[in-house]
Amino acid sequence: MKNQNINYNQDYKYGFTTDIENIKAPKGLSEKTIKFISKVKKEPKWMLEWRLKAFNRLKVSKEPNWQKPKFPKIDYQDLYYYSAPKSMKDKPKSLDEVDPKLIETYNKLGIPLNEQKKLSGVAVDAVFDSVSVATTFKDELTKKGIIFCPISEAIQKHPDLVKKYLGSVIPISDHYFATLNSAVFTDGSFVYIPPNTRCPMELSTYFRINASETGQFERTLIIADKGSYVSYLEGCTAPMRDENQLHAANVELIALDDAEIKYSTVQNWYPGDKNGVGGIYNFVTKRGACRGKNSKISWTQVETGSAITWKYPSCILQGDNSIGEFYSIAITNNYQKADTGTKMIHLGKNTKSKIISKGISAGKADNTYRGLVDIGRKALNSRNYTQCDSLLMGNKCGAHTVPYIRNKNSSSTIEHEATTSKINEDQLFYCNQRGLNQEEAVSLIVNGFCKEVLQQLPMEFAVEAQKLVGISLEGSVG
């Protein structure tokens, strides 16, 4: 058993680099590109067909345009849909070659040197701390029957699970970017937790080998079987550099009877410079299905990066007594734009949902909360509580709240509370008078404002996220 594991890891590592390194993907979006990706990933035929079906759908599909932040037209034929991982010689040789601003931020966040190298893409030897950590984790998970691997590997090794659940929450035809992802996704995570199993650790993309190379069209599928529990962390608090401007990830969660999934995100992609030049378009589709009775899905997100963030992690509450939660912090500074929120679709009886959203806007940024609460005709005795708070810093930024509320039965209740406030001069003065400088004061006050969401994050993550909140707003108060 042990030998097998080692072999498997080596296959993966070497297979990946030798096969792909020198292959160049065709430019543009075409059947050829999709066949290329599928071939590189050594996918079975059914997977290729699935992708092509999505591609055909894409041809008759249009980009949505109801969101507040508008973006310039994207030329899909001008993009590369598969870029081989950079080879060692193309990467920076040491941290000296990396943008000093980035290193400064890493230091502020207290990220160890080795991790800094990994994050900034410095060439490091294959023997690397977190790699061995990942391997150790893997052994422990395997013992419990938990599957945690790249989705490309799951397609080969666990086709029944993938076939059954992939696209079952976000159908191929859902909307333009979800369809695009279905056609061209390159990699992402796959998680399966067997019945009555509590995953013994936080699963993190960070510990998945090679995770940093799969950013652009990531596809994640998490299945929590009956009576199981898993907490999954996506991203990391360090700023993430990426050459690709468009990110269109799809994340699907499925919770069966009595299962619980907790999904936490810290998104810190490149936001563009102070003048709003560059930056990532983060157009993500995240959706969870509480398919079983008494199941629970909880989304927590801290969104501080990207030029445009456009995402609505949602819960479809199918099972009776199921629970959906959404905790969000969205920080926009300079010219960043965010249009984010959630959808809570109540279908089962006695279903409950809770939405806590904290939007912070500084500089010339624009921050929109957009959320749907839909309680169906048969979702008797259901409840929703929504709280949306916006904090404005300065007088050139914007905050908007756009709730869509539908209640189709009389036994259910929906509560919505919203506040908008400006950062309070008296609070700043008070903190200054106690010896805190302006940036420390802002960080403290904003962290207080976000506390209900921050405390949902796993402990070690929360500490870093608090620092990130402060760093994201540096220079925002005169």
Add this chain to the structure above:
Amino acid sequence: MLEIKNLNASINNKEILKGLNISIKPGELHAIMGPNGSGKSTLANILSGKEGYKISGELMYQGKNLNEISIDERAQKGIFLAFQYPTEIPGVNTSNFLRTSLNKVRKAQGKKELDALSFLKIVKEKSNELGMDEKMLSRQLNVGFSGGEKKKNEILQMKILDPNLVILDETDSGLDIDALKIVADGVNSSRNNEKSFLVITHYQRLLNFIKPDFVHVLSDGKIIKSGTKELAMELEKTGYKGIN
């Protein structure tokens, strides 16, 4: 400690202080009394560095020109303002705030920062001295505090930060007699021959518990009369109108 000469201050083109002079030596406690609108709180704000005022005149603290020092640096150099209306900061734990503040001050003074445990020991001891419920320390800063609790919290911070110059801005307002005694005890037990106090108050009542070395009457932006604690007694009888 503090030397103010010919201080003029205006806000939105409205003159508030008009040639104020005061000199406070180490170890002294000065009381400033005056009717509403005489400029008492403006003086407290200007000493702590609040922005928005147009200032002229001389403001010297420990031989340094205060006009060149930012609010947080003044705090780090030992100027403490006990606020008339301490502001609420939701989501911020009182004890954490205090520790952050103390460590900023300690760091600026070249002292070692305190870890959570040693800080907790100090804060518990000081809050017991003030008869404060320890539970208050784990609440959000000033959120839902009663008027008395807020003022006690200011005095607690004063005791922990151990400043050189303490400005009490109408700390007695809104306090019942028991809370007033506790606050006064807090001040009295902090007095020594290095620390200076500037006690701003509307009523003579506080000065029954805190004995000032000097009393000044502020009216229309100027000190119109200075004296010892007997002046406060006189004011009580005649009111501000009787002073000329």
